[in-house]
Amino acid sequence: MLNKYLFINILYLFFLPFSGFSQSNKSFKIVPLGVKGGIDESNLSAYMVAAAGTDDYICLDAGTLNYGIEQAIRNKIFSIPAEQVLKRYIKGYFISHAHLDHVSGLIINSPEDTAKTIYGLSATLKTIKTHYFTWESWANFADEGEAPALKKYHYQILSPDSVTMVKNTGMSVKAFPLSHANLQSTAFLLKSNESYILYLGDVGPDEIEKSNNLHLLWEAIAPLLKSRKLKAIMIETSFPNEQPDKTLFGHLTPNWLMKEMEALAGLAGKDALKGFDLIVTHAKPPQVNINKLKAQLKAQNKLQLNLIFPEQGRRIDL
Template identity: 65%
Template sequence: MSVLMPFWALAQLNQNAAFKLVPLGVLGGIDESNLSAYMLATASSNNFICLDAGTLHYGIEKAVANKTFKVTGDKVLRQYIKGYFISHAHLDHISGLIINSPEDSTKNIYGLQSTLETIKTHYFTWASWANFADQGETPALKKYHYQVLTPGTQAPVENTELKVQAFSLAHSNLTSTAFLVQSNNSYVLYLGDTGPDAVEKSNNLQNLWQYIAPLIKDHLLKAILIEVSFPNEQPDKTLFGHLTPHWLMAEMDKLASLTGPAQLKGLNVVITHLKPPATSITKIKAQLAEANKLQLNLIYPTQGKALNL
């Protein structure tokens, strides 16, 4: 039995899991208590990274209440989260980081240069908030260090067992990011907000699928976390860099053409960023179920409840 067992809910354990994922926020839209943020660590560690940080405090408290963590919320924030990977600087992906910064501990914020520049010049400024970073307006309080990621280059994550590689994504009028997280020979792929290549006039997703296809063929990719924000009724012209069930499955078909359809059967696909109201979310789930000809294992994460991958 692992020495970490007291910290982890027994019911959630999977002896074959390579990673543990704790959703702190799972939705898009207007609910500020449940916005994109996912803690990820190896199955045997409490050294987490946080993939986006739209909601932190409320999500951590939900996780503690669910006995996902059997420690206090401030310990999760200050000691368990070792760094933040921000896919893009829209508020629903970073507001939790900003608001919780006075209570946080020293750590890195990882992202593309464009993402970090927005954080530096728009959020951690003394007109908007105190500058808790080590660059930008003075005085800099030096709690956070900006760590620039270069697409195509894998970087080790300080104080964890993980390595991360960034990929550029098209999200309407700005660049978002996908993060491929590696632990030994296992991988998880997290995508920030993205539109389909056909609408975005981009090859970013195609390039990403080409990169991960060999990992799927070798059964090394444990999960893809990818957004579906709107039901199919949303017109392409008002997607604003997001996916629908139709467009997600179109992209999965492209991936299947590279791996062979049989390789995707049972692949864990965690659906993120569903936008309220509840009627839209219900419709999205029904449309995904109907279109799931590849027999993907579609997972709808619950805030504060752990997943083992």
């Protein structure tokens, strides 16, 4: 009898760590460095994302870097100085489009940064090369463009729908074009092992943009939703519903976001979206408008999505 109980206890002690790990197992960690659109230059779109258990981050857009890293340090997310987070932890930048609120942190911090790759669609990288990393507007820290090229950054063009391995990480990315008023934006589908996160840069609804880019994106990710491999979607809602369609300028409101989510549900099934993590990005000040659009999203959440409103410097585990 004693041997029987001893055997059971040994089995319990052996399997306990593994069962605990499976319950708390996460695939990604996200550190928002900036979460807003608009005029607050200390808090503009930028999200560090890494596979769980690593510090090999990429940065999805780069509107605010240093101030967001400092906020994360204050919240005890990082234990090394901000300049070391910038230099050592961020392995590359994925820029959805070249508007200043998505690239200004990258430009300003470039003198203190280390050698990295900037990934993006061809049109996005062309704007960075010809308008920002030039000697008339700043300095050419890249390995292409106006001479002399300082060769700190390497441009890597992403071909839509092709998979690209991310240097110095175990992750891969697939890019999808988006419509954002008068220019092209990008969605990045990030993969680690068999788990995915989808990040969308600025985007307008298909109906207003006279586009099918979002529909094509929903078709591509619907199987990942059904199989529970997609852990979250990060998507903008810039204005409350009171914003007229004619002045959306390639952005979403709660009404339009939920219409797009209904379109996705039509492809993946409503059960796939129930409780699914939807991270709402790029809300534009003033704060009264941000509060209003949050309330509207919650009121219109018929699909029972798990709405997450990211905060600068506070980690999200998925």
